[in-house]
Amino acid sequence: MKLFGFFKNKENVTFRIAEPDRQWVEDNFRWLIKVFGYPYRESEQILLSENYFPKTFTSDRVSIENIIKDLCSLLQIQEEKISFEVVNDIRDSYGLPYEIEGKPFETEFEIEAGQYKIHIANSLHKHPKRLIYSLVYEFIRIKLTDNKLQYDTGDDTDLFIYLAGIYFGFGVLLSQSLKDTGRIDDGFWETKWNYISEMPNEIMAFALATYSKLIEQDSPKWKDDLQSDLKSQFGKAIKYLADNPSELYDKQELEANELLKLAYDQYLNNDFEEGIANLQKILFLTNDDVMKADVYNNLGYYSIRLKNYEQSLSYFKNSIQIIPDYGYSYDNLGYALIQLGELEEGKEWLDKAMETKNNDFAYTYRNFALYYQAKGEMNKAEDYFKKSFESITDTVDLLEYHYADFLIKNGETEKGLEFLKKAVEKGEPEAIEKMNEIKKN
Template sequence: MKLFGFFKNKENDTFKIIEPDRLWVEDNFRWLIDVFGYPYPKSEQILLVANYFPKTFASDNVLIENIIEDLCLLIGVVKEKISFEVVSDIRDIYGMPYQIEGMPFETALEIEEKKYKIHIANSLQKHPKRLVYNLVYEFIRIKLTENKLEYDTGKDTNLFLYLAGIYFGFGVLLSQNLKDTGRVDDGFWETKWNYISEMPNEIMAYALATYSKLIEQDAPKWKDNLPSDLKNQFEKAIHYLNDNPTALYDKKELKSNELFKKAYDQYLKNEFVAAIASLQPILSLTNDNVMKADVYNNLGYYHIRLKNYEQAVAYFNCSINIISNYGYANDNLGYAFIQLGKLEEGRAFLEKALQTENNDIAYTNRNFALYYQAKGERNKADEYFKKSFDAITDSVDLLEYHYADFLLQNGEIEKGLEFLKKAVEKGEPEAIERMNEIKKNGTY
């Protein structure tokens, strides 16, 4: 007698994907890697929990503005660039019979003058998870647009956005919303919905497995948050990739990313010499020009923090020779030249950083302030320091330290010491050294 579940056909355990779909996934991941580099090993996928969405979960009600604020931080977009409009339609009229054929309107992105407006169906607020999913989808568009990527490939565009979402860490959230079926009956009126994404389960599973292999995790913790059928296919896809490895998983590139992350962690601890030592081997490991440009830029920056400005200039030039419109490298090169007293050379690179539009304006304004300070133009320097503080979206290295120096030079002792103390509280070695000198010498 054959019992159910026994003598299971082994063929059912084999992951199946047609060759064109497999190549499509790998080619698009390769394109994302060429632009953004390999994802860091041990990266996590973002889940709909308070750890990732603190503003959203801090409120009793799911508010669109809170979700947007959380997504801005998660994906690295300036909040001031984003606005939204809630749109009402026939779905909001109680007692009005309707049936929607095809894809219903839920969100749409409008881009104008480097700002983004998201149009959101009012009815979507009744489905918080789908609301988050749709906003994630639009933020993926914004992320690609911010990086000036031409991602509109026609019929495959929507499917590509799923792959980009996986790459940026939103794969689990997108996976949880491939299907949405439900029914609400209040005793007078019944509403049914049945949504199925155009992304096939097999391709989604293979893309998630490909990402998982890129970060060297065959059994990531986040797989347990996938829908059960997709989790099963994901596990099969991992086995398939183990048996059919591709050139996408370059061990040297994976090692390069591991070292790059290690160097960044060392930098956060102010271990600049160690960070430089971690970065150096990457240059002989990687064939990724984006990675090389990042490594040269970071080598230069860590040398800046050691006040090795001449060495820093050499590294920044190497970075710019690879990617001429690299905003951060141009900005850093401008800073290094200003510290060397080569003011006009420095200013020229700050102007170029502005033109790239991929710089951090708070850093650029700080550097312009140092330029005007060095030229003795006190009012202009003060103006740009204030612009830098106003433009902060994240902590700006040495801003309080340099502003304290500016204030102390101009006799504003009390205010200068106040800002120097803030720099010390940030743990900046330059500020700590300066404060110790002041205490030792009894100046001010």
């Protein structure tokens, strides 16, 4: 168990933290950065509001289904992977006296064949905020598990989840759940509860301040949503870090991260050449293997969108060399080869993408459809296009465009044009070019 040695001195206006505790926080942040990269400068902490939980706030009654939908969106986890079961226990029996020793069961998940099932105590329906906090906690664990991270280190695992929560943007929410006490009395039956987290305020404040330094925000807006004592500690921790800088802050990595975001914004605007130029700059700045793999994959993908398929191949192979189970690069490599007419080699990479289980099924199915279309097996191509549409969790580039091409070549011109119009509405330059060609003819 990690024993925190923080200094308690209410008379002291300065922030003090024992060196082992500071090292524990920074070592864990360093590990998260190694896996997920630096957070962006504009990163925010997620608040319990309609802006971040739109589905949850659609009803006055808190719905587990809606909370799960919002958390899947916030943490980019496929909804299809998540199910839940509400569990009844003695707390649901009215008029039956009981006392719970130790930490009461609230939520827990189990995993089987890549699917997560969350068990949720029915009594949490009486405490909606606690229900949301508990599900946030489970989803952070699921996010780590989904990325195949061995985070269970024993007694300090719960404390690490708080740090990971801060990194993923849920620090303010989790800080509001460090303490939960109350009572309900209906005139006949009284229920009391008292929950105190193992995470000390001082360590939570230092972790939040460390995160703020990582995104270069000494006075973030969300600090006002911290409870008063934690907000005070946070301010002191920020000053402490200004006087005692951390080795975590690497200007080159921060700059590389900002260029990655800029390149992505350029991609969204179909400015692929400018995106490639900024991605290439990153390779001279970063020593982060995860970022390098992402950059090479994106260089290849942006090249694909410019129809430079041959050039894209080496980028995808560089990405896979860094991260051998990078499913997206396998997928993109397969797509590029199919476009080059190397059908069987392309299919081999698509099969490998499926094996990694780190792929986006909608993209993989789209690419299989293109393989079978090129082979002249139209029924199989149709089946895979259908699977692709059914597997969409977010927008899929060029899906409508390729399906429109498939339909038009199959003689279903009217239906094909409908899908081509959808691709044009998405602003895809390939679709716009194709539509202009059709109008000319």
